[in-house]
Amino acid sequence: MSVVVRNVERVDRGVVEALAPFGVATIHEAQGRTGLMAPFMRPIYPGALIAGTAVTVSVPPGDNWMIHVAVEQCRAGDILVVAPTSACDCGYFGDLLATSLKARGVLGLIIEAGVRDVATLTDMGFPVWSRYISAQGTVKATLGSVNVPIVCAGALVNPGDVVVADDDGVCVVPRAGAESVLAASRTREQKEAAVRARLAAGELGLDVYDMRAALAAKGLHYRDAKD
Amino acid sequence: MSVVVRNVERVDRGVVEALAPFGVATIHEAQGRTGLMAPFMRPIYPGALIAGTAVTVSVPPGDNWMIHVAVEQCRAGDILVVAPTSACDCGYFGDLLATSLKARGVLGLIIEAGVRDVATLTDMGFPVWSRYISAQGTVKATLGSVNVPIVCAGALVNPGDVVVADDDGVCVVPRAGAESVLAASRTREQKEAAVRARLAAGELGLDVYDMRAALAAKGLHYRDAKD
Amino acid sequence: MSVVVRNVERVDRGVVEALAPFGVATIHEAQGRTGLMAPFMRPIYPGALIAGTAVTVSVPPGDNWMIHVAVEQCRAGDILVVAPTSACDCGYFGDLLATSLKARGVLGLIIEAGVRDVATLTDMGFPVWSRYISAQGTVKATLGSVNVPIVCAGALVNPGDVVVADDDGVCVVPRAGAESVLAASRTREQKEAAVRARLAAGELGLDVYDMRAALAAKGLHYRDAKD
């Protein structure tokens, strides 16, 4: 059942780069609160923000052979997304693989398993979002697949989808919807900018969002502590 | 059952500000090792230390409507403390709510759920202690309560209690006991300063604390590795 | 059953210091992928790298008395390794104990439980790898043992073993094998340096490691996305 799919279609780089600055929270909202990976996916260092196209890898537990296979399928602007077929905390990826990916212009790694050499990866500026940090080595004995649909940290990822990652986590934007998500992100951010200014000036969200009537209709009751 | 309690009595700001520099570990000790939240409550960035008066919020899972309601009840020197009625990893709170709270002089947020926009919150210097970091959005559909007693991360919090938070976690000081906890914290720290100097000079805790007799009485046995 | 073993034999300091720069991932590989503690053991601040000889402590849950006893058994170049007899998230260790250990030349602490005063420990540059960060205080009422074999975070640690810790986690090198692990670490790092240069130049791991034939023999299949 192992297969490597070559030349998957990717979202246009212009769209991907335009999406990046909106960040995970806004993009996730803009596409109807879908596509978010589980919150156990954490960056190895703070402050990174990347958006790229997914090269997906399905790997056996404790075996990173297919990551080596996947490197060849990566292009500049890609992000490698790796999910094990069963839960695994091994360190599948370290500074050598990062060196190789960096040489190809890959932007970062998303892995629902472990990563190691994190001090070196931090020095290299190669960002990783992982479930674990672990030095545990892996073997190269069993096949998996590259560029097939995978479920990573609870999110479905198809090869060529947009992946956005920052300090808030990781979000997947399906290929077909990328442009409309970009438009919705722009709209959302403009609205938020206006709201932010009013809140900073001391207005209440209750008034900015006009919530008082709805709250009262639901039966919200106020009383004084001394009563 | 939903209610918003206004004008809750708060611990005197002078007492709260005097408590702050002692930090969580000392204050928790000074009040008999009570009031500590569970260690899964972690700061979104290192180095923050705050002490303030609690405005409490009980929220449904996945619904942050009541946080908007709670903002209006907040005053300068308060800390917002939020607990969901069942375990939830959604991102209830982001930079817009932080902007609003900052405008009112609120010192930070304690939430036994998720927070998002953590890069922006870090830039703003608005500290949050949370169970999760997650971009997952919430709805505004169901009521909860503000300024009622809540259990947050295993600790009982009454509105107006002192909340202290630093890199070690979060501690609650009940309103009635705040002044005596302050006194006990001072005493404790003075003792520790004297001990610290002796330990730094190379004295052993076994001697500083005079433990040898008690250990021997319990039956502690020493032997040499070569025996 | 409580005992304190004095004067345990330690790995030669020259060997330990030579091991340090290789770090956890390389050393763990060099000794056949053994000796690694579980990945829930995390440093309280990034960037620390230490190697030292283990002074082991077996402690009851919620009781740090034996850590005070253990301090006296520590020498310059040692690392304190503490495991509770049942899972415990209490804060067994804070800045006073760190002051005492530092005065004796101890390099750091490994504890499968909680640590507190982490802001101060960070300022002091005293590194700790722990399972939890927690301000929860402990008692001094029940004995344990010092310098007996313990299981810490899933790894067997004998007193005098080498312990290496960095951002990737914690690894134990048994006393008897330390010199051969050092030799194997050197060999491994030399090989990796050569590989790193080739990968940085754009060569693929598939070719550098000569994997293509083995992959084909296993049945790896390539197809184009458009097929």
Add this chain to the structure above:
Amino acid sequence: MSVVVRNVERVDRGVVEALAPFGVATIHEAQGRTGLMAPFMRPIYPGALIAGTAVTVSVPPGDNWMIHVAVEQCRAGDILVVAPTSACDCGYFGDLLATSLKARGVLGLIIEAGVRDVATLTDMGFPVWSRYISAQGTVKATLGSVNVPIVCAGALVNPGDVVVADDDGVCVVPRAGAESVLAASRTREQKEAAVRARLAAGELGLDVYDMRAALAAKGLHYRDAKD
């Protein structure tokens, strides 16, 4: 700070016994979805259902001395509720303590920690809801308190409150509200019986609860799979 409070007021036994058959889910609903302990509290065997008055115990980690103290404060119809001051998986309680409690007419144990001798407890028909099953022994060295307010598995428990436990978990009914919760439970169960009959006859909840208009108003959209 250690104290044993004697002769706490308990909810009237008639009310407690009338509450029991409604079970945890109904009672929790009848009091506005409050009072439920976290779902990690599980029975050691299926099929038990108890309701009694709480004798509360606050214990240090790994120390069950205060449970022995608490036994003396128990009366027929009580339930012992035990919470450690920090997370602990030790086996605080076994068949000897169960023998003692049974002799006093205590109905069962709720403990946010470990229990042991579960095969014997099952044979005895002494039900326990616990976070862990563990044979790990505890010491008798440090005081705690009996019949003070505690937080157990996220729920506030005051001595004398009603505790109800069944296969769904554990719920606390505050003393003051017990009678009105009983009335509300009766009302709720009567309504449910009528609904159950209609659903069993094939009517849809959409119609029984008259949900269609509200769903449509929210914008629920139906389409055929073939469209």
Add this chain to the structure above:
Amino acid sequence: MSVVVRNVERVDRGVVEALAPFGVATIHEAQGRTGLMAPFMRPIYPGALIAGTAVTVSVPPGDNWMIHVAVEQCRAGDILVVAPTSACDCGYFGDLLATSLKARGVLGLIIEAGVRDVATLTDMGFPVWSRYISAQGTVKATLGSVNVPIVCAGALVNPGDVVVADDDGVCVVPRAGAESVLAASRTREQKEAAVRARLAAGELGLDVYDMRAALAAKGLHYRDAKD
């Protein structure tokens, strides 16, 4: 974005019923070790074994409104599969919904969240595989979707797919592959029956599977304990 898809195509009932007796482990193997949900999905009582066609439901955290909507879309032989949009331990489902589903011939429930009334469900013989058991009630305020693709406990489920569940867990068989998985399951079970007889007679797997040469080639080494 909320939608209810009607009249989804289902795998032929004959195929589904033929698959059932093979159970989860065999079917999961027969389709190349794919489709398995995470092992935290556990049955509420032992001994149940069901296979049916999936009606999928995506629900908000703490809100079970869409389950009521989904009931109408269920037919005899279906299994309801429910996933929350973020992690949630609420009790979404109890005996009333089970009564309704049973009246329609639904075989069971798979839910990556909580279930309640488990004693009654056990009496009714209505099997549930869930992540949690919890009495915590839910609201009916926010829409979700029915019969859209969902990720449940790490497995992708499309409406109409086959779902098989037993004491080992839950496995999803995509609609398109059901017949070939059935054939492969038969083949696998026949082979296993032959192997089982040989193993029961005392033959070693090393010989039955002819492993000795491959193990030796990998370098497996035998030595005697006394050497």
Add this chain to the structure above:
Amino acid sequence: MSVVVRNVERVDRGVVEALAPFGVATIHEAQGRTGLMAPFMRPIYPGALIAGTAVTVSVPPGDNWMIHVAVEQCRAGDILVVAPTSACDCGYFGDLLATSLKARGVLGLIIEAGVRDVATLTDMGFPVWSRYISAQGTVKATLGSVNVPIVCAGALVNPGDVVVADDDGVCVVPRAGAESVLAASRTREQKEAAVRARLAAGELGLDVYDMRAALAAKGLHYRDAKD
């Protein structure tokens, strides 16, 4: 580094069989509260109680090849004890391996990973204590070791050690200490029998164990609820 050690010395069968009826809690106490595995090790069905001699297996994640190798080293009265080199929830073991072990007189399996076919294993009466139940298949590609010291669920296990398992969990008795642990278990149980009779007759543990003076000395304070 892979090795299979043959003919390891085992504790005398008479001693092992005499230990069995004392169960895990008593034996663990009798050897000074050591040797217990972590409480996440749970039996697949209630009521089993076994004691046997350990055949240990160190396996890679997701690879059960070495279990097949280990079967040949098993004798009547043995218990197979399996630990993966990194955390793994795969189903390493099912009814075929159980058939093979049963044919050799092996009493059960202890595995810090997953097991499958649990319904069949229950029917066969082949008990297993595991960390997970999972149908996830494993490969046969990488070597491990048989009858070397391993750490399983936090406990050190040497080949030939006694392993005892019941509903409370799993305990390891080192080979050298087995006879003295047997003697201590007998002593302990005799004492407990006498205590049990007194407690059943209504005496309090406070008096049976003569605790009142020690509690008072520690400062335990009693007060009446009405005071």
